[in-house]
Amino acid sequence: MLAPEQQQSYEDQGFLVVRGMFNPADLAPWSERFLDIVEERIPPAKDMTVMRDVMVVKGVVDPETPSAAIAKIQDFHNDEVLFDGYAKHPSLLDWVEGFIGPDIKSIHNMLINKPPGVDGRHPLHQDLLYFPFRPADKVVATWTALEPCNKENGCLVVVPGTHKGELLKHVNMNWEHQNMGYFGADGVGAHEGRVHLEMDTGDTVFFHPLLLHGSGINKSQGFRRAISCHYASAECTYLPEMLNFPHRPYLLVRGNEHDGGI
Numbered sequence: 697m698l699a700p701e702q703q704q705s706y707e708d709q710g711f712l713v714v715r716g717m718f719n720p721a722d723l724a725p726w727s728e729r730f731l732d733i734v735e736e737r738i739p740p741a742k743d744m745t746v747m748r749d750v751m752v753v754k755g756v757v758d759p760e761t762p763s764a765a766i767a768k769i770q771d772f773h774n775d776e777v778l779f780d781g782y783a784k785h786p787s788l789l790d791w792v793e794g795f796i797g798p799d800i801k802s803i804h805n806m807l808i809n810k811p812p813g814v815d816g817r818h819p820l821h822q823d824l825l826y827f828p829f830r831p832a833d834k835v836v837a838t839w840t841a842l843e844p845c846n847k848e849n850g851c852l853v854v855v856p857g858t859h860k861g862e863l864l865k866h867v868n869m870n871w872e873h874q875n876m877g878y879f880g881a882d883g884v885g886a887h888e889g890r891v892h893l894e895m896d897t898g899d900t901v902f903f904h905p906l907l908l909h910g911s912g913i914n915k916s917q918g919f920r921r922a923i924s925c926h927y928a929s930a931e932c933t934y935l936p937e938m939l940n941f942p943h944r945p946y947l948l949v950r951g952n953e954h955d956g957g958i
């Protein structure tokens with residue numbers, strides 16, 4: 697799938713946007729599933745976390761409007777519509793294979809919901825912080841827009857080239873309306889080199905786990921939603937100090953297991 701110039705661009709910039717990767721008919725079941733879960737028409741699958749936005753706790757968002765109250769659903773590996781439909785999608789995995797090779801594990805997944813009227817900012821951070829194995833180059837994130845994502849509704853923001861740096865120290869930013877677990881890279885701030893990735897429905901960005909990225913406030917009247925998965929090569933090995941670190945299930949979605957791998 698990956699043309700040499702796309703490979704080069706990913707190596708130089710740390711991300712690659714693929715336009716029109718999914719069409720609206722592909723995306724509709726994932727958005728519907730999200731609404732079915734948060735509006736309690738179906739129970740969340742085993743292990744799934746349905747995370748409320750901090751604005752609910754602060755009384756800004758009406759908890760009676762569930763789709764407005766939920767910041768994300770996480771760990772959907774037991775939900776066949778989301779996991780089989782998105783995380784195991786053959787075309788998505790073809791691209792992932794181009795970045796990290798043929799033996800692929802799904803290591804994390806989520807559907808992020810940024811409702812109107814919430815802050816929803818995610819400070820610039822590096823996802824490698826959450827993964828107890830290496831090498832970093834054998835890990836890639838996918839992030840697919842479920843609606844048009846733009847500067848006004850808090851699209852993804854990246855800092856090109858930062859994947860060539862080290863894993864930085866991360867801290868709780870102590871912003872007034874920061875959601876739980878939204879840590880930021882210490883001392884990076886808004887970063888003048890940041891670029892807003894305006895994406896249309898179905899566009900997908902692939903990015904390196906050391907790339908600084910985040911997102912802004914949703915200032916629009918609509919929802920900003922995206923579905924995202926992280927993958928790692930089954931060849932990756934645990935950092936010695938992290939061997940007994942509790943982690944999510946890492947599930948083989950293509951290729952083969954590796955002896956001594958994750």
Ligand SMILES: O=C(O)CCC(=O)C(=O)O
Binds near residue numbers: 851
């Ligand atoms: O979708 C967003 O707003 C940012 C998501 C993100 O960077 C993350 O959850 O690590």
